[in-house]
Amino acid sequence: MVMRSALLLLLTWCSLVHAQPAPKLIDAHVHYNGDSAFLKRLLVKLDEVDGLAFLMVQPKDFAGVKQSIKQHSNRLVGFGEIQLDDPKVLEQIDQFHAAGFRGLGELSGPKKNYDDPAYAPIYARAEKYGMFVLFHTGIVNRTQPDIPEDISVDRMRATTLDNIARRYPKITLIGAHLGNPDYSWAAEIARWNPNIYWDLSGSTLIKKQEDYTFFKSIFWWSGISSPHSPKGGPSAFEKTVFGSDVFGGELEEFDREVERYHKMLDACGVPPEAQANIFAGTVWRILNKK
Numbered sequence: 001m002v003m004r005s006a007l008l009l010l011l012t013w014c015s016l017v018h019a020q021p022a023p024k025l026i027d028a029h030v031h032y033n034g035d036s037a038f039l040k041r042l043l044v045k046l047d048e049v050d051g052l053a054f055l056m057v058q059p060k061d062f063a064g065v066k067q068s069i070k071q072h073s074n075r076l077v078g079f080g081e082i083q084l085d086d087p088k089v090l091e092q093i094d095q096f097h098a099a100g101f102r103g104l105g106e107l108s109g110p111k112k113n114y115d116d117p118a119y120a121p122i123y124a125r126a127e128k129y130g131m132f133v134l135f136h137t138g139i140v141n142r143t144q145p146d147i148p149e150d151i152s153v154d155r156m157r158a159t160t161l162d163n164i165a166r167r168y169p170k171i172t173l174i175g176a177h178l179g180n181p182d183y184s185w186a187a188e189i190a191r192w193n194p195n196i197y198w199d200l201s202g203s204t205l206i207k208k209q210e211d212y213t214f215f216k217s218i219f220w221w222s223g224i225s226s227p228h229s230p231k232g233g234p235s236a237f238e239k240t241v242f243g244s245d246v247f248g249g250e251l252e253e254f255d256r257e258v259e260r261y262h263k264m265l266d267a268c269g270v271p272p273e274a275q276a277n278i279f280a281g282t283v284w285r286i287l288n289k290k
């Protein structure tokens with residue numbers, strides 16, 4: 001008996017020692033640009049803010065960065081930046097998963113709608129691994145207007161996430177950019193799908209900077225009790241998570257995006273506990289869910 005209690009004590013102690021403390025900030029949307037100097041700067045920034053970043057890694061950069069991600073598991077979580085139409089995509093997902101990556105994305109530029117049945121094997125694999133999937137939604141840039149490309153914003157509408165969320169309840173979906181400009185649709189499908197969250201990165205918080213209280217009409221159901229609305233957290237804004245969309249090595253966007261989020265959430269009177277969830281708590285709990 002004494003032996004057993006001693007063993008139990010030891011086991012408890014071990015799990016306490018190994019449990020990672022919650023970071024203060026989680027950035028669910030950072031693109032790795034393949035440059036190790038950027039990675040160093042990112043790690044300094046994350047140390048400074050006690051942060052953790054979901055780092056989107058393209059298959060071409062995978063071999064060069066997977067070790068660093070493992071080494072800095074208190075600061076970085078790997079995401080495999082796959083292309084839905086790549087014939088090698090399932091193999092790539094297996095490789096990312098085997099290296100400890102926890103998510104896929106940012107998905108963008110599909111040849112079919114996100115919820116097309118052709119992509120079912122990909123989402124099934126993501127679900128099997130209990131992954132996050134970050135989707136680009138809404139308007140998308142056109143960086144080389146002279147070169148023809150088969151891209152359409154219509155295939156990346158916010159509403160295409162609804163069917164995926166319902167078919168694959170074990171995937172956590174993060175929609176980037178709140179479906180810009182389909183904000184209402186984005187929020188409404190998150191209201192009914194417990195596994196959908198949104199980030200507000202991109203141009204939205206710049207476009208709306210003179211009118212941040214607008215978002216109260218989008219995330220309207222705080223504290224509402226009704227047969228027509230599922231029981232949610234105390235603040236409807238908790239369907240958002242922090243994401244900076246740093247890409248191309250432009251780390252300065254991180255601070256700017258933190259500031260915009262704070263300004264918007266303060267303008268909408270979002271309580272501090274809800275803000276703590278938006279900036280870290282929600283994603284942390286999902287990451288550590290057994």
Ligand SMILES: [Zn+2]
Pocket residue numbers: 106108135136137176177
């Ligand atoms: Zn995007």
